[in-house]
Amino acid sequence: MTDEAQGPTIVKPRNFLAALEVDTRLLGMIGAFLMICLVFQVWTGINFQVLRGELSGNPLSWLVEGRFLTPRNIFNLTIQTVSVAIMATGMVFVIVTRNIDLSVGSLLATCSAMMAVMQTVVLPDWMSLGLEHPLIAPLSILVGLITGMAIGAFHGWLIGYLTIPAFIVTLGGLFVWRNVAWHLSRGQTIGPLDENFQLFGGINGTLGVTWSWVFGALAVAATVYALVSARRARLTHDFPVKPIWAELTLGGVAAVVILGFVAVLNAYEVPVGRLKRMFEDRGEVMPEGFSTGYGLPISVFLLIVVAIVMTVLAQRTRLGRYIFAYGGNPEAAELAGIRTRALIVKVFMIVGALCALAALVASARQTFHSNDIGTLDELRVIAAAVIGGTALSGGIGTIYGAILGALIMQSLQSGMAMVGVDAPYQNIVVGIVLVFAVWIDIVYRGRTGG
Structure with missing residues (x-):
């Protein structure tokens, strides 16, 4: 080390990774993702050769002819990950504050239904804007955001001020908002959606x-x-x-x-x-x-913007510091003067807004609103956050980790679909991976004291 008068203090690292100061858990997740990609690249290469009747024993040929790492599949993988990843960034805040949100999939459906009805009934017919009016998409998105934030704030009020457990509130929300979405659409598929709205879906907007x-x-x-x-x-x-x-x-x-x-x-x-x-x-x-x-894709660009905003919110703002302080020790946070009840409302309001953005991406990608949109997304979102390193005990979590967790999950499901694994078995594998990831996290934190 150098003297203060001679210049800056430069840390002498123990090894290469220590010099880079990279989180070893993050490296482990990246390694797991790369391993998944490599396995499915080889596996799809074998399947491709079997279909052609030219199966060889050369692993290099399987790797070269694999279809998992083609530009087309990577493009599809990214746009399929976006909606879950957007909600997972908000779920980090929820779990960090020692809560849970089981309603995000149903809330997505309600926001999607609201935006679809605005585009196909309210704005064209009731307000006579016309089906291709340039204000259709922005007004519909605004209504979706307001809907998501209002419902999220309502959940937060029930949890923070009425002290009803988050598990119960959001479990009730899972049933309520799924059926509110059904009522809004009268059980029918609504579409096609506005062309400008579809730009946020991926393939129709890049x-x-x-x-x-x-x-x-x-x-x-x-x-x-x-x-x-x-x-x-x-x-x-x-x-x-x-x-x-x-x-x-x-x-x-x-x-x-x-x-x-x-x-x-x-x-x-x-x-x-x-x-x-x-x-x-x-x-x-x-x-x-x-x-x-x-x-x-514009949807991936939107995810990047959300990731940056949420990271800045978590690391550079008073609200972010309060969220992690509350998760670390709720009693100490309250004694320190943090308005913990209002904090919970703000957290769930943020999640509601992110559910609306996820609804925008999901419905735009399929170009219509369907009754099953967002089904089981609450489980995928929670799994993404937990696989990404968010501690269920609260106080610990990262935005980039949740996004990487969503990408790992989607890679597993997409890869298994490509090699012909049936959906029930895909869910079995995802469930096993989730439990294994939590166990690894417990062991890692026990050894590092995190």
């Missing part, structure tokens, strides 16, 4: 190749800026800093991941027939040999 690269470049720049700012802040307060090579390694890995992700999404090409229709809609003729990729 940034395109050019703007995806622009987003990737800005994301890399933001990552570098964040690393530099964090280092400067530590130096300003005379805190120890990582070696320069460790900072460069982190920045390089982040840049490769971001740009690699964008490149894969851009590699998924729009079908020729769809391109021709797009040109015809503009009154143009598609040039011979023209091709382009989809790029980053």
Whole structure:
């Protein structure tokens, strides 16, 4: 270590991982995700060769011919993960405060039904806006957000002020809001939804190749800026800093991941027939040999924005500090002057808003509202948060962990579907993984004292 007069204090790491200061649990989750991808890539390669009647004993050929890591499947995997991941970020706050929310799937259905009815009945007929009016989508989304926040605040009031256990309140909400959604739609499928609304579904709304690269470049720049700012802040307060090579390694890995992700999404090409229709809609003729990729889905962009906002809320605001302080010790938080009852209302209001955003993504992806939308999502959301490292005892949890947990779960289900595993067996595997993940978390926290 250097002297204070000679320059900043640089930590001498015990090993490579210690120098990077990366959470070992996060690395374990990333490793598990990569292992899942590798297994299903090989497995789908074997299945593909069996279908062609050319099965070989060469594992490399299975890996190369696998279909799990193709641009198309990765694109589909990302848009399928979004709605659960958005709600999982809010579930982190709920579980951190030692509560649970079993109603998120039903609340999603109610918000979806409200937005669908607004688009197909209220705004076109009652307010005479017309089916293709540009205000249809934004007004419907606004109504959905208001609905989600109002219901979430109501749940929070019952839990915080009437002291009814969250399990009971949200279990009741699971039944109530599922059937409110049925009543709003009169048990019927509502659609097709507004074209501008459908942009948030994934396949019908992407940034395109050019703007995806622009987003990737800005994301890399933001990552570098964040690393530099964090280092400067530590130096300003005379805190120890990582070696320069460790900072460069982190920045390089982040840049490769971001740009690699964008490149894969851009590699998924729009079908020729769809391109021709797009040109015809503009009154143009598609040039011979023209091709382009989809790029980053708008729904994934929305998830990234939600992740950033929720992370800032958790780490950089008074509300976030209060949430984690309350989860760590509710009695001490109340004695410290935190308005704990109002805090619970705010937490559930946030979850309600996120359920509305998830409803936007889910209904836009299937282009209509259906009665079974969001079914069992409450279990998937809780599982994603817990697999991502949120402690059921409260006080501990991360936003990125919940998103990664959602991605792991969706990867498992998508991979099993690709290799022909029936849905009941998929749920059995997910249940086993959930229990195993909680056990691993208990062992990890016991050894690290976390």
